[in-house]
Amino acid sequence: MNRRKFISQAAIGAGGALILSQMNNRLLANPAIPNADVALGFQTYPIRSMLAKDFSGVLKTMAGFGYKYVEMCSPPGYVNAGFGFLVDTKPADIRKTIEEAGLNCPSCHFGFKELTDKLDDRIAFSKEMDLSYMVCSSFGLPKTATLKDYLDAADKLNLAGEKIRQAGMQAGYHNHDMEFATLDGQLIYDALMARFKPELVKMQFQTEVINLGFKASTYFRKYPGRFFSSHLSDWTSDKKQVPIGKGIIDWKDFFEASKVGGLKYYFVEMDFDTFKDSAAFILGK
Numbered sequence: 001m002n003r004r005k006f007i008s009q010a011a012i013g014a015g016g017a018l019i020l021s022q023m024n025n026r027l028l029a030n031p032a033i034p035n036a037d038v039a040l041g042f043q044t045y046p047i048r049s050m051l052a053k054d055f056s057g058v059l060k061t062m063a064g065f066g067y068k069y070v071e072m073c074s075p076p077g078y079v080n081a082g083f084g085f086l087v088d089t090k091p092a093d094i095r096k097t098i099e100e101a102g103l104n105c106p107s108c109h110f111g112f113k114e115l116t117d118k119l120d121d122r123i124a125f126s127k128e129m130d131l132s133y134m135v136c137s138s139f140g141l142p143k144t145a146t147l148k149d150y151l152d153a154a155d156k157l158n159l160a161g162e163k164i165r166q167a168g169m170q171a172g173y174h175n176h177d178m179e180f181a182t183l184d185g186q187l188i189y190d191a192l193m194a195r196f197k198p199e200l201v202k203m204q205f206q207t208e209v210i211n212l213g214f215k216a217s218t219y220f221r222k223y224p225g226r227f228f229s230s231h232l233s234d235w236t237s238d239k240k241q242v243p244i245g246k247g248i249i250d251w252k253d254f255f256e257a258s259k260v261g262g263l264k265y266y267f268v269e270m271d272f273d274t275f276k277d278s279a280a281f282i283l284g285k
Contacts, residue, residue, distance in 0.1 A: 038255075040282055041069025043231055043269035045109070048073070048082030050272060055085070059101035066279040070103045071229075071267045072129070073137070074122065077111035091128035106265060107133040107204075107229065109174065112140050112153065115160045123167045133228060134164050135172035135204055147183040147191060154195040161200030172228055174204040180212050193223055202228040205261075206269075210249055211239045217253045220261030229265040230258065232278070243274040245281035 042062055044051060050058045059070065072094070075086040086094060098105050108131055114122050115136055126134050139145075139153040161171035173196065179189040193203075203226050205216045216230060234247030245251060258266075268278050279285075 038282060039069060039265045040067055040279060041071055041103075041106075041265055041267045042067050042275060043071045043109075043267045045073055045078075045082070046269060047272050047275075048078075052082065052085040056097050056101060059098060059103055062275065063102040065276045066283050066285065067268075067275075068103065069107075069265055069267070070098055070105050071135075071265075072098075072105055072108040074108055074110045074114060074125070076118075077114045078109075091125050095129050105129060106131060107135055107172070107267075109135050109137040112136055112138065112157075115164075115171070116156050119160055119163060123164065123169075126169060127167065131169060133170050133172050133202070135174050136160075137174050138176060141178075143178075147186065147188065150179075150183070150188055150192060151195050154192050154201075158195075158197050158200050161197065165200060170202055170228065171200060172202045172204050174231070175206050175209070177209055177212055180209050180214050189219075193226065198226055202226065202262075204228065205230045206233075207231065207249060207254070208233050208235070211235055215250075215253075216261075217250070217257035220257035220263070224260045225262040227258075227261040227263050229263055229267060231267050231269040232282075233268070233270045234278075241270055241274065243270075243277035243281065244268065245278070251281075 047058060062070070073081070073083050075083045075089070075094075078084075079087050095105065108126065108129065110122055115134065122134065136157055139150065141149055141153065157171060157173060164171045173192070175189060179187075179192060181188055183191075196203075203223070205219060205227055207216050207230060210216075220227060232244055234242050234244045234249050234251075236242055236247055241247075266282070268275060268282075270278065
């Protein structure tokens with residue numbers, strides 16, 4: 001072997017070793033995430049006041065953190081909850097601003113009455129936004145609601161889901177902590193899962209219920225293929241919010257189980273100051 005060939009092969013070997021070393025270090029630093037191609041997004045509700053001041057600028061900041069997807073809240077449905085600044089903006093213009101920031105919006109939250117009393121209008125909005133998922137954020141039932149009230153609401157969402165499917169989209173349901181209470185000897189969440197028609201209503205799991213002792217991974221495995229996304233947040237043992245990866249949730253278990261659950265999107269939903277570190281952990285940066 002001549003000197004030039006020896007030096008060339010040695011350089012290739014050293015480069016390969018360096019790449020392998022960097023890959024190993026990355027995996028050791030972040031063993032929870034299966035790959036860096038996870039469809040990572042964020043829910044807009046926690047940063048609505050910032051978006052109201054600079055919608056385009058904040059979206060670009062989030063894209064800079066590594067987020068690729070954004071989940072909106074319906075401006076008319078959330079007009080008094082921080083999204084009034086968009087109520088007079090055409091859906092096509094909202095979509096344009098999102099896309100110009102380097103993001104895509106596959107999903108949006110709607111109030112329950114929007115999906116029952118104003119469904120045609122909300123479907124038209126969703127088509128202009130090019131949404132794939134129309135998500136019921138909550139039934140909005142009072143604390144005194146009975147199990148029958150929940151099941152009746154589920155029936156109504158099934159009906160809306162049929163019409164949404166005919167329009168080329170998928171209806172979804174987002175849980176809060178109230179679904180993890182017991183009524184008539186049944187966990188409300190399990191009763192809803194039995195009532196929702198799987199082909200009409202997909203689920204969006206909120207990991208915050210870890211504070212009540214319920215793990216997302218348990219339900220992904222219990223109800224395979226029933227989920228389309230999750231709202232991600234992490235917490236300490238004394239229920240303080242921290243960036244993803246710094247709390248008590250077993251994220252390796254979460255992401256492994258999410259494949260069974262059928263998740264396509266992962267939306268971080270926390271305070272703004274956690275978004276950068278959360279994205280870095282999930283993407284393995």
